[in-house]
Amino acid sequence: MSCPIAAVPLPVLNEQELAEVWMSSTPVIVRRRNGIHYALNGQALFGVYRPKTAHALLDSLAYTAYSEIVRVIKDEGYVHLLRMWNYFNGINEDEASLERYRRFCVGRYRAFAGSKPKLEVMLPAASVVGTDESGLIVYFLAAREAGRPLENPRQISAFRYPVQYSPRSPLFSRAMLKDWGRRSHLYISGTASIVGHRTCHADNVQEQLSEILCNIQALRQHATRVKGTDFQAKSAQALFKVYVRHAEDFAGICDVLTRELGEGTPILYLRGDLCRRDLLLEIEGVYAC
Numbered sequence: 001m002s003c004p005i006a007a008v009p010l011p012v013l014n015e016q017e018l019a020e021v022w023m024s025s026t027p028v029i030v031r032r033r034n035g036i037h038y039a040l041n042g043q044a045l046f047g048v049y050r051p052k053t054a055h056a057l058l059d060s061l062a063y064t065a066y067s068e069i070v071r072v073i074k075d076e077g078y079v080h081l082l083r084m085w086n087y088f089n090g091i092n093e094d095e096a097s098l099e100r101y102r103r104f105c106v107g108r109y110r111a112f113a114g115s116k117p118k119l120e121v122m123l124p125a126a127s128v129v130g131t132d133e134s135g136l137i138v139y140f141l142a143a144r145e146a147g148r149p150l151e152n153p154r155q156i157s158a159f160r161y162p163v164q165y166s167p168r169s170p171l172f173s174r175a176m177l178k179d180w181g182r183r184s185h186l187y188i189s190g191t192a193s194i195v196g197h198r199t200c201h202a203d204n205v206q207e208q209l210s211e212i213l214c215n216i217q218a219l220r221q222h223a224t225r226v227k228g229t230d231f232q233a234k235s236a237q238a239l240f241k242v243y244v245r246h247a248e249d250f251a252g253i254c255d256v257l258t259r260e261l262g263e264g265t266p267i268l269y270l271r272g273d274l275c276r277r278d279l280l281l282e283i284e285g286v287y288a289c
């Protein structure tokens with residue numbers, strides 16, 4: 001069976017097409033179950049979920065997605081979710097009087113709260129991005145052995161946000177630290193211009209970008225402190241994905257990021273919508289050292 005592919009319908013803004021590839025240095029087994037196409041290698045399980053039907057409200061689709069994912073990783077013995085990527089259309093549009101992002105949060109909460117009583121200590125890092133094409137797609141990385149979720153000292157944990165953002169809290173952690181033997185990875189969630197729980201610089205994309213870089217810097221510092229591994233080191237490798245709401249902001253963002261992160265750092269730019277209407281961009285990444 002061929003390896004799982006997550007075809008995410010977000011336009012690439014880079015001049016040269018880039019693809020994200022998760023590779024294993026040990027042999028991989030590929031399986032398909034419950035709408036999930038997945039690969040496992042003894043340490044990690046990478047999976048892609050697509051719903052069989054789209055005829056349901058998004059909370060119900062998200063509930064089913066997360067329930068099926070949790071069932072598969074438990075059956076396979078890769079119970080620790082490290083990182084989730086979630087993409088669906090109409091993220092800021094109302095569906096039966098509730099914004100679809102909030103419906104997504106409600107469904108995810110119901111699935112997680114049902115399977116994880118002490119969820120605050122084991123939530124995966126995550127990204128949620130809006131597409132133009134219809135449909136839900138979730139891809140994820142899970143492991144046999146737990147990682148360590150991290151919160152951002154500059155931000156209120158999303159699972160403690162006030163109720164104004166969603167009737168059920170967004171269940172994700174700001175980052176996930178994971179040891180893979182000799183190497184450690186730091187998975188950074190989709191990071192926005194949010195300090196405390198509030199959006200900052202609602203109408204200024206360059207200021208949002210600076211705030212995001214501060215948030216990511218704070219996470220790296222925090223990870224270095226708790227782990228003793230230097231994610232600040234020059235030798236740490238990094239990869240980023242940038243979601244941009246307005247394609248016309250791409251050039252200005254690209255200029256600054258190339259300068260800040262260095263010419264050699266791979267950055268994939270995608271056109272997508274974000275969880276709050278006032279968010280103009282979000283950045284996620286992986287550090288390895």
Ligand code: 3EB
Nearest residue numbers: 126127128170172190192275
């Ligand atoms: C935020 O910090 C911005 O609901 O899983 C970023 C990453 C955001 C993940 C999620 C939401 C999620 O609240 C939005």
